[in-house]
Amino acid sequence: MSVKMALAEKGIKYEVFEEEAATFPVVKTDLLLRSNPVRKQVPVLIHRGLPVAESLVILEYIEETWPASEELDLRKALLPQSPYERSAAQFWADFCNKKFWETSLLIMKKLDGEQIQAWNDTAQLYITLDREMSKLPYGKPFFFGEHLTIPDLVLAPLVSWITVYEGLANRKFPDAKECPRLAEWLDAISMHPNVKCSIADPRMLLDNAIRFQQRLRDKAI
Numbered sequence: 001m002s003v004k005m006a007l008a009e010k011g012i013k014y015e016v017f018e019e020e021a022a023t024f025p026v027v028k029t030d031l032l033l034r035s036n037p038v039r040k041q042v043p044v045l046i047h048r049g050l051p052v053a054e055s056l057v058i059l060e061y062i063e064e065t066w067p068a069s070e071e072l073d074l075r076k077a078l079l080p081q082s083p084y085e086r087s088a089a090q091f092w093a094d095f096c097n098k099k100f101w102e103t104s105l106l107i108m109k110k111l112d113g114e115q116i117q118a119w120n121d122t123a124q125l126y127i128t129l130d131r132e133m134s135k136l137p138y139g140k141p142f143f144f145g146e147h148l149t150i151p152d153l154v155l156a157p158l159v160s161w162i163t164v165y166e167g168l169a170n171r172k173f174p175d176a177k178e179c180p181r182l183a184e185w186l187d188a189i190s191m192h193p194n195v196k197c198s199i200a201d202p203r204m205l206l207d208n209a210i211r212f213q214q215r216l217r218d219k220a221i
Helices: 002-010 030-035 055-065 071-076 083-104 112-135 150-155 158-169 180-191 202-217
Strands: 044-047 050-053
Touching: 002 055, 002 150, 030 044, 030 050, 044 055, 050 055, 055 083, 055 150, 083 112, 083 150, 112 158, 112 180, 150 180, 158 180, 158 202
Parallel strands: none
Antiparallel strands: 044 050
């Protein structure tokens, strides 16, 4: 989802080759196995015949390959201009990618007490994000003001996944009263046209997650 958003922000046309993830066992295509033989995972961006793997690596590749070079084009920059702000953006992108997503996906990958612990850890990270985003001096509604940057794109799939996590755990994330900055960000990101056209259907993700958990209970995974 994040890669599609980045390409849309840059105005780059692309073709999508989907992998079938709903079946079990998952059968991965030869194209994926050739393009990402180490991790064997999506997403992979193939540009001029060369594969680039892993979401965050791809986002940085897109920014470097199609940089914002003219004054009117700066709104399409996925990283801020100053070295300090770029480092701050890279920090938050890394935090969201490694800490938030790796923790929150355990809500789907774990059961019972371990799932509750994953939910509690994720909710605490959610609160931490809200608190620290509130301190950022770059404007609103996104991490760095009015335009999307890489940390926004990394976190943006939460628009879909929040439904999955709440559905699996039968709990709710902190509301706008408790986490106003993150609530404002979620409202803005969910309405952004390049996010809306790239985001996955939450119901489909939830259905797939429920089937995944059933296999866990059946010890099929």
